[in-house]
Amino acid sequence: DTEVTQTPKHLVMGMTNKKSLKCEQHMGHRAMYWYKQKAKKPPELMFVYSYEKLSINESVPSRFSPECPNSSLLNLHLHALQPEDSALYLCASSQGQGARTGELFFGEGSRLTVL
Amino acid sequence: QKEVEQNSGPLSVPEGAIASLNCTYSDRGSQSFFWYRQYSGKSPELIMSIYSNGDKEDGRFTAQLNKASQYVSLLIRDSQPSDSATYLCAVNPDRGSTLGRLYFGRGTQLTVWP
Numbered sequence: 155d156t157e158v159t160q161t162p163k164h165l166v167m168g169m170t171n172k173k174s175l176k177c178e179q180h181m182g183h184r185a186m187y188w189y190k191q192k193a194k195k196p197p198e199l200m201f202v203y204s205y206e207k208l209s210i211n212e213s214v215p216s217r218f219s220p221e222c223p224n225s226s227l228l229n230l231h232l233h234a235l236q237p238e239d240s241a242l243y244l245c246a247s248s249q250g251q252g253a254r255t256g257e258l259f260f261g262e263g264s265r266l267t268v269l
Numbered sequence: 270q271k272e273v274e275q276n277s278g279p280l281s282v283p284e285g286a287i288a289s290l291n292c293t294y295s296d297r298g299s300q301s302f303f304w305y306r307q308y309s310g311k312s313p314e315l316i317m318s319i320y321s322n323g324d325k326e327d328g329r330f331t332a333q334l335n336k337a338s339q340y341v342s343l344l345i346r347d348s349q350p351s352d353s354a355t356y357l358c359a360v361n362p363d364r365g366s367t368l369g370r371l372y373f374g375r376g377t378q379l380t381v382w383p
Contacts, residue, residue, distance in 0.1 A: 185369060196357055196373035197313065209368055244312055248369040255369035256301045256361040260312040 157181050160245050160261035168269050169235060175264045177228040177245030185255060186228040188220060189244040191263075197244055203228060235268045242266075271296050271362050275374035282381055288345040290377050292358030295339070301361035302334055303371065304343045308354045317343060348381040355379070 158179045167173050179186065185204045189197035202210035203222040211220075217239075219231040228245055242265050246258040272295040282288045290304075301320055305313035317332040319325045319341065325332045331344040341360075345352055358374040 187369065196375055197371075198373075199370060202368050202370060204368055210370060242312075246369075254318070256303050256359065256371055257315055257318055258303075258305075258313075258369055258371065260314070263312045 158245055158247055158259050158261035160243075160264050162264060163262065164265050164267075166267045166269065167232065167235065169237070171235075172231070172233045174232065175230040175243055175245075175266075177230075177261055178226055179228075179245075179247040179259070179261075180226065181247060181259065183247035183249055183259070184225060185248045186222065187244075187246040187248075187258065188228070188230050189246060189260075191242045191244055201230075232266070235266075237268050240266055240268045271360070271372045273358055273360050273372050273374040275356075275358050275377050277377075279378040279380060282348050282379070284348060284350060284381055284383050286348050286381075288348045288352065288379055288381070290343040290345075290356050290358075290379070292341045292343075292374055293339055294341070294358075294360045294362075294372075296360070296362040297336075297339060299339075299360045299362045302332070302341045303359040303361075304330075304332060304341075305357040305359060305373075306354045307357060307376070313357055345379075348379075350381050350383055353380050 188200040191197045201220045221229040242263045245261040276291040304317040307313045319332040329346045333342045355376040357376045359371040
């Protein structure tokens with residue numbers, strides 16, 4: 155069982171819809187991440203939260219809006235997406251200290267389809 | 270630009286053989302290196318991390334790091350069909366950072382046939 159839980163596992167939405175992806179971790183990690191992965195491509199970093207504050211935004215379009223309500227939860231709010239935004243969205247967490255910050259624990263992902 | 274390059278695949282080896290996966294990176298100051306395994310349709314899973322030059326062994330897996338050559342490799346001994354997956358090399362170029370900002374290579378697809 156993964157210790158990083160993502161919901162929903164699958165989401166289909168129209169370009170005018172508003173939806174949210176949710177992520178929860180129970181490992182006491184202080185850094186949480188959103189990655190986007192398209193088919194046959196490596197994961198691409200979108201956002202990093204460290205100690206509940208947004209630390210990195212990799213020039214992500216504003217139609218993606220992250221939120222970190224507390225150290226265990228991470229949301230990604232979606233609005234006015236485009237079909238090319240269809241992808242697997244991966245949440246991850248890590249210790250947030252020292253070199254082991256790169257030891258990411260990924261959730262199972264939310265597969266998003268934009269019609 | 271932070272680049273992580275992996276040897277082109279796919280790689281196919283017979284069961285019991287050694288699989289060798291290679292990775293080079295462009296940022297000479299990078300300090301942390303990782304190998305993730307990703308089964309088809311699943312999320313990446315960390316299998317090895319390495320931070321200093323030399324070899325690091327964990328079971329059937331050995332990671333090798335050569336910072337002078339900017340080269341990381343993963344050896345899988347006694348390969349099993351269950352090792353069939355895409356292997357992603359990842360580099361954290363941020364020195365002294367508390368953030369796990371990783372740059373991933375494109376991955377090498379490994380198939381182990383019985």
